[in-house]
Amino acid sequence: MEQLGYFILRSRNFILFVLLEVLCFYFIINTNNYWSASFFNTSNAYAARMLAWSNAAREYTELHRVNADLALENEQLHAQLTRLQQGAPAAPAAYKADSIFANRFTYTVAKVINNTTQFANNYITIDKGTDDGIRPGMGVISPTGVVGKVKLCNRHFSVVTSILHSEFLVSSKLVKADEIGSAKWDGVDPHRMKLLDISRYKPVNKGDSVVSSEFNSTFPPGILVGRVRGVGVQPNQTFHDITLDLATNFSNLSFVYVVENRLQNEQEQLEKQVENEK
Template identity: 60%
Template sequence: MLQLVDFVVRNRFFLVFVLLEVLSVWLIVRSNSYWGATYFNTSNYYVAKTLAFSNSAKEYTRLDEVNADLAKENARLNALVTKLNQTNSADAPAGYVPDSAFAARFTYTVAKVVDNETNKTNNVLTIDKGTADGIQPGMGVISATGVVGKVRFCSENFSLVTSILHSQFMVSSKLVRSNEIGYAKWPGKDPNFIDMVDVSKYTKVYKGDSAVTSDQNSVFPPGIMVGKVESIAVHPNQTFYNIILRLSTDFRNLSYVYVVQNQQLGEQENLKARTIERK
């Protein structure tokens, strides 16, 4: 308290000066309409700027929460879109009505990427969901923009995913415009590009065409983006194109993914196993 009194005493002339200046400004604003309007307009401008900055700072601190909410909403929408695509398939023959359980067989679980590789020949990534969340080896993994990979190993709280950027990983893919089916397989070089193999050179292929997961796939729902045709080449003594796709997923900036569960996959595999046994 004594220090405060000492400060006031030592700076009394300056404090009186500041007080008189404030009083003068207040009198001018009160008695002159022009300066009054100017003052209030200026003060409102700076108050608005301050509030905008404060709100931006608060929103920035909540980005993780907002992203998590958006990822959950995307998972719900993915399930809805997949069901609608299966129910109203564009290439289905007239009169075909899919079983409702078949149309709704894919479910999605949101997961966050906690570790990711892109610079190796065989890349993997780790997500923060495991067996405690219903994740099992063999499930597909996608992002908001396209195919990511396939679950390989699981612990209680984490899962290791074989990335599409893996030399042993292939996914059945279809070119949208030509309806030609092939396989997307990474050559082990640039993480932005992947090869599409086994596409007949007698089919017309268009640069810029989209490659999506095909219907001949039990791990991924049909219609999930893989990439777009970047270049097309063919050698005279070959019967297949050499197609390079630009991947739709940016693996260097991967944050949230969706683990895809085919609820009828077990039934399909059991049926195949019985067929093999009888052979």
């Protein structure tokens, strides 16, 4: 306290000068219309800029919550879209899917906490496990396309086999040509895949969509796998050499949806029984 008093005493002339300057500035602003308007315009401009910075900072800190809310909303939209598509598939007018079949797919949103793209066999870790109803074999998709399939689970986490895996095949359909094939990663570029087993006599064009087919029990049909990037034909081969641009960008994967096919076990058991009887 003694030092503060000594400082004020020593700087009394400077402090008096500052107070007089502030007083003069106050009188100028309040007695002159021009300077008053200039002051308030300038102060408002700086205040608006500070508010803009403050709002931008607050919005940035809330991005995680906003992304989580959007992921939950997309989960609900995916479920509604799948029910509509499965309830009225492309079939003769006399056919009508029963409600259990139309509602067989359910979705659980999860956050990606680890993800690799640089290996021949890549995996993804998500923050949902058996306590959230996740189990091995479930499909995983992103807001833009196919991601992979659940491999291992514990109570709170799951490891997903990425489609960027040397042994992962996705039963896929070339939409425009209405042709079924298999999408497989060649281990080179994490943004590209190969589409196999498409006859060279089928028309294929750059930009054609490739989606998950109806002939798998893991993914809902119609989930985008990618779009045709290039088409070629190898000599003495009966199939196109097709390269796809992947629909999912694995380099910035944040939220995914784990897909449960509630009729998967029933379907696979029946098909296995048929195979055993052959």
